[in-house]
Amino acid sequence: MPEQPPYVAVVGPSRCTPEQAAAAEEVGAGIAAAGGVLVSGGGPGVMEAACRGARSRRGVTLGLLPGLDRREANGWVTVAVPTGLGELRNGLVVRAADVVVAVGASAGTLSEMALAVGTGVPLVGLGSYELEGVEPVGDAAAAVARALELARTRVASA
Numbered sequence: 001m002p003e004q005p006p007y008v009a010v011v012g013p014s015r016c017t018p019e020q021a022a023a024a025e026e027v028g029a030g031i032a033a034a035g036g037v038l039v040s041g042g043g044p045g046v047m048e049a050a051c052r053g054a055r056s057r058r059g060v061t062l063g064l065l066p067g068l069d070r071r072e073a074n075g076w077v078t079v080a081v082p083t084g085l086g087e088l089r090n091g092l093v094v095r096a097a098d099v100v101v102a103v104g105a106s107a108g109t110l111s112e113m114a115l116a117v118g119t120g121v122p123l124v125g126l127g128s129y130e131l132e133g134v135e136p137v138g139d140a141a142a143a144v145a146r147a148l149e150l151a152r153t154r155v156a157s158a
Contacts, residue, residue, distance in 0.1 A: 006031075006151035007062075009039040009097035011090075011113070012046025012128070013106035020046055020104040023126055023140045025053035027101055030144030032059020036151070039097045041066065041089065042073040042080055046103050051076035064092045091115055098151035101143050102128040122150035 008031045012024060028050035031038050038054040040047040042063020051061040055076045063077035066086045073080035083089040087108065094100055094115040099122045102113050109128065116123040117133035125134040126143045135150075137143045 004155060006034075006036040006099070006148055006155060007039050007097045008036045008147050008151055009093050009100045009112075010046065010050035010103060011040070011093065011100060012050075012103040012109050014041075014043050014045035014047065014108070015106075016045040016049070016104050020127065021049040023143075024049035024103045025056075026140035027103060027126070027143050027147075028053025028055075028059070028061075029057050030140065031147070032057035034144070034148050036148065037062060039064070039093055040077075041093055041108075042077045044074060046109075048074035048076060050103070062096070064089050064096065087111070094119060094121055097121060098154045099124065099147045101126065101147050102134070103143075105129050122147075122154060124150070 024046040032054040038061045042065045061078045063073040063080045065082045068082045068084045070080035090112045100116040101124045103126045124147050125136045
């Protein structure tokens with residue numbers, strides 16, 4: 001059976017700054033360039049920017065949507081899964097991933113980060129909350145490198 005690619009969730013504000021969008025796009029591109037699958041909530045902001053970056057490298061993007069209509073996914077999602085769970089889908093985003101990268105900060109981002117820490121999913125923070133269990137990094141390249149290292153370690157030990 002072929003080796004499974006790492007699944008990396010990228011989470012962050014749906015209303016983000018241009019700097020957060022640029023960082024998320026770079027993270028998404030790096031994940032795809034390494035053969036990873038990008039997981040997100042499938043919406044706007046950081047999620048859209050990360051998906052755009054991944055698609056720029058012909059990567060696969062999985063969007064776990066809060067609503068029931070797959071057409072609500074941003075235009076860069078390749079696989080849209082409508083959950084009908086609203087914000088509760090944040091738990092699915094975290095559990096579908098081998099590692100989570102948080103870019104920026106918002107209430108939704110904080111909930112995903114808390115779920116990652118609480119369930120033992122490795123968590124990398126780029127310009128995000130500094131909490132126990134979060135590995136802060138200084139830039140997008142470092143976020144990608146650390147996330148892929150953590151994901152591969154987690155997959156190998158599973």
